[in-house]
Amino acid sequence: GDSVTQMEGPVTLSEEAFLTINCTYTATGYPSLFWYVQYPGEGLQLLLKATKADDKGSNKGFEATYRKETTSFHLEKGSVQVSDSAVYFCALSAPGGSYIPTFGRGTSLIVHP
Amino acid sequence: GAGVSQSPSNKVTEKGKDVELRCDPISGHTALYWYRQRLGQGLEFLIYFQGNSAPDKSGLPSDRFSAERTGESVSTLTIQRTQQEDSAVYLCASSPGSAGANVLTFGAGSRLTVL
Numbered sequence: 001g002d003s004v005t006q007m008e009g010p011v012t013l014s015e016e017a018f019l020t021i022n023c024t025y026t027a028t029g030y031p032s033l034f035w036y037v038q039y040p041g042e043g044l045q046l047l048l049k050a051t052k053a054d055d056k057g058s059n060k061g062f063e064a065t066y067r068k069e070t071t072s073f074h075l076e077k078g079s080v081q082v083s084d085s086a087v088y089f090c091a092l093s094a095p096g097g098s099y100i101p102t103f104g105r106g107t108s109l110i111v112h113p
Numbered sequence: 114g115a116g117v118s119q120s121p122s123n124k125v126t127e128k129g130k131d132v133e134l135r136c137d138p139i140s141g142h143t144a145l146y147w148y149r150q151r152l153g154q155g156l157e158f159l160i161y162f163q164g165n166s167a168p169d170k171s172g173l174p175s176d177r178f179s180a181e182r183t184g185e186s187v188s189t190l191t192i193q194r195t196q197q198e199d200s201a202v203y204l205c206a207s208s209p210g211s212a213g214a215n216v217l218t219f220g221a222g223s224r225l226t227v228l
Binding site for chain 1: 117146148154155156158161168169204206215216217218219220221222
């Protein structure tokens with residue numbers, strides 16, 4: 001079945017550091033890929049998405065590129081802020097899974113001043 | 114409504130009791146999903162509704178779990194004879210349809226603690 005694998009956290013960085021959170025996937029067919037973010041005390045919300053190979057999703061300084069050849073969708077940000085501290089979830093939606101989104105385990109990011 | 118609303122936000126119950134968790138999706142969203150998030154774990158799919166029918170209930174962990182949706186709106190997740198392993202945050206999400214690139218809007222969750 002469909003699955004998403006994320007790097008384990010927590011990821012701890014200093015403010016203005018470069019961030020990468022790895023995400024790889026297994027899916028039947030051509031999935032759409034998503035990153036959701038869960039800030040402390042809040043519900044999950046969409047951060048960015050990409051629907052086909054080589055698409056780049058971007059929002060709030062975060063980027064992720066849909067790499068079909070490596071089945072990856074790594075999240076990056078050039079300079080993190082304390083306010084980016086949250087849990088980040090990689091997800092996919094694929095026809096083989098009736099488009100029901102499958103989520104990774106989440107990666108906690110802690111940014112220190 | 115403006116967002117997905119879940120109630121109660123927090124529920125503490127004794128082992129063996131039944132609980133009901135409610136979800137009010139965004140008005141007009143035909144697809145509704147329930148997920149479970151145990152402490153330190155990812156999101157575990159429970160059940161999906163398209164309109165009032167549930168084409169996929171494959172994630173329900175046992176026959177103690179059931180869910181319904183009425184009026185293409187409110188959904189209720191019921192857990193009978195709760196067990197300690199049912200302790201988790203139960204998340205509801207809705208989307209305009211069920212196509213591949215649909216974005217889910219999540220509620221804040223219902224935290225269930227079974228003593």
